[in-house]
Amino acid sequence: MFHHLFGSTTSSPAKTNRLHLRLLLLLLQPKRLSHSQPNKTSSSLQSEDPLFIAQLILNDNTKALALTLEKCSGVHWSTHLVDAVLKRLWNHGPKALRFFESLDRHPTYQHSTSTFDYAIDIAGRLRDYKTLWTLLSRMRRRRLGPTPKTFAIITERYVAAGKADRSVKIFLSMHEHGCPQDLSSFNMFLDVLCKSKRVEMAHSLFKVFNRRFRADTITYNIIANGWCLIKRTPKALETLKEMVERGLTPSLATYNILLKGFFRAGQLKEAWQFFTQMKKRGCELDVITYTTVVHGFGVAGEVEKARRVFRGMIGEGCLPSVATYNALVQVLCKKDNVENALAVFDEMAKKGYVPNATTYTVIIRGLCHAGEMDRAMEFMERMKDDDQCEPNVQTYNVVIRYLCDAGELEKGLDVFGKMGGGACLPNLDTYNILIGAMFVRKRSDDLLVAGRLLMEMVDKGFIPRKFTFNRVLNGLLLTGNQGFAKEILRVQSRLRRLPREFKL
DNA sequence: TTAGGGTTAG
Numbered sequence: 001m002f003h004h005l006f007g008s009t010t011s012s013p014a015k016t017n018r019l020h021l022r023l024l025l026l027l028l029q030p031k032r033l034s035h036s037q038p039n040k041t042s043s044s045l046q047s048e049d050p051l052f053i054a055q056l057i058l059n060d061n062t063k064a065l066a067l068t069l070e071k072c073s074g075v076h077w078s079t080h081l082v083d084a085v086l087k088r089l090w091n092h093g094p095k096a097l098r099f100f101e102s103l104d105r106h107p108t109y110q111h112s113t114s115t116f117d118y119a120i121d122i123a124g125r126l127r128d129y130k131t132l133w134t135l136l137s138r139m140r141r142r143r144l145g146p147t148p149k150t151f152a153i154i155t156e157r158y159v160a161a162g163k164a165d166r167s168v169k170i171f172l173s174m175h176e177h178g179c180p181q182d183l184s185s186f187n188m189f190l191d192v193l194c195k196s197k198r199v200e201m202a203h204s205l206f207k208v209f210n211r212r213f214r215a216d217t218i219t220y221n222i223i224a225n226g227w228c229l230i231k232r233t234p235k236a237l238e239t240l241k242e243m244v245e246r247g248l249t250p251s252l253a254t255y256n257i258l259l260k261g262f263f264r265a266g267q268l269k270e271a272w273q274f275f276t277q278m279k280k281r282g283c284e285l286d287v288i289t290y291t292t293v294v295h296g297f298g299v300a301g302e303v304e305k306a307r308r309v310f311r312g313m314i315g316e317g318c319l320p321s322v323a324t325y326n327a328l329v330q331v332l333c334k335k336d337n338v339e340n341a342l343a344v345f346d347e348m349a350k351k352g353y354v355p356n357a358t359t360y361t362v363i364i365r366g367l368c369h370a371g372e373m374d375r376a377m378e379f380m381e382r383m384k385d386d387d388q389c390e391p392n393v394q395t396y397n398v399v400i401r402y403l404c405d406a407g408e409l410e411k412g413l414d415v416f417g418k419m420g421g422g423a424c425l426p427n428l429d430t431y432n433i434l435i436g437a438m439f440v441r442k443r444s445d446d447l448l449v450a451g452r453l454l455m456e457m458v459d460k461g462f463i464p465r466k467f468t469f470n471r472v473l474n475g476l477l478l479t480g481n482q483g484f485a486k487e488i489l490r491v492q493s494r495l496r497r498l499p500r501e502f503k504l
Numbered sequence: 505t506t507a508g509g510g511t512t513a514g
């Protein structure tokens with residue numbers, strides 16, 4: 001009789017309700033899932049729901065996740081399922097790694113390349129380099145890699161942790177780990193450096209190796225984009241010139257990169273000239289070009305110009321995408337009026353476009369910004385009812401931030417506690433927003449909450465900034481919570497001194 | 505995950 005609740009094709013109850021029901025059933029009838037049901041039935045049904053499994057893992061407090069694996073005894077583990085579960089557990093690294101590890105001893109299932117990549121990425125985010133390299137050599141022993149993508153992940157994590165020099169060494173030695181160094185891995189690494197704003201470093205590396213790797217259009221685009229990201233459009237133009245001199249043909253992506261670069265650097269006149277030149281010279285503009293221009297003019301406050309380009313694009317043979325609508329909606333929220341943004345939201349739905357999480361989030365932010373907290377909350381409920389898209393962590397962060405700013409700390413904490421009925425895990429920003437909010441009322445109780453949040457985030461594998469630690473510590477000391485402060489100090493020094501590891 | 509467009513905000 002419960003089959004319809006466990007079925008993967010259920011259509012009527014909302015997603016979150018379904019989850020609650022499942023958890024409730026699990027609590028009421030633990031045997032039903034683990035023993036009394038024939039394996040076939042429970043496994044095929046459960047195995048289609050990574051959210052359900054992720055939830056079990058999060059609720060399991062045994063170190064080895066014994067409870068969860070027992071409950072999942074009938075599950076048919078597949079690469080797809082395991083990857084999806086790891087993705088769900090993204091913001092709870094230690095649990096994700098424990099899950100990976102316990103499945104590694106499974107009698108029939110074996111991790112694949114993509115799963116190792118996920119685990120390595122998570123270990124890197126935790127700055128648990130020992131585990132990262134252990135996983136890498138295990139991956140190699142099993143002949144599952146490492147691949148260039150694995151190294152893109154590893155170097156990205158090192159750069160993000162402020163270890164760009166180390167990442168260069170890693171890139172230069174990747175062949176020693178059994179991974180070929182080719183143009184694609186070179187491009188990927190340059191992109192990692194550029195996206196982390198280490199453009200000078202990327203450029204030096206590019207100068208040294210571009211002949212050896214036979215740099216192509218993509219390589220030049222990556223470097224040009226890097227210069228644009230740090231608003232140095234003259235250097236981007238230089239790169240463009242150099243690529244032409246080398247006999248490489250710039251692509252539409254190249255022009256779109258430059259165009260975006262002008263907007264980012266506040267060079268509106270240049271952007272407009274560049275855009276018109278692209279058209280004049282018979283360049284076939286695409287939806288990305290138009291989206292760039294709509295967004296660029298809009299955020300610069302030129303709302304009418306943005307609207308005109310938006311209206312004109314169809315006549316010029318290019319249909320807007322959801323992203324184009326999102327750009328316009330955001331611009332109207334920021335520089336015009338949230339009611340006009342809502343009108344565009346309705347218009348896009350009428351034309352058959354399906355709003356995505358970004359669309360909703362942008363509108364919700366617009367409403368919050370206009371001080372319409374109640375309507376923003378209503379809109380989030382509407383989003384939850386939309387089967388096509390659930391609120392994500394960004395959505396929650398916006399709502400929590402504005403609730404806290406409005407002095408509604410309790411409401412903010414309430415939303416935090418309920419995040420997607422557990423379907424959405426808070427990230428580093430969420431914790432920073434909430435902890436920051438605990439200082440505005442200067443109440444001793446709030447600081448205790450801040451302390452608990454800090455402990456919780458460390459437990460989930462996030463690394464708080466020194467600033468956050470100091471702030472919370474000072475607050476606790478000033479409000480006479482010496483004991484708690486000492487506890488937090490211990491956590492801080494443990495984080496600083498010991499390499500993080502999760503004992504594989 | 506080899507390049508380009510929408511989500512933070514003061």
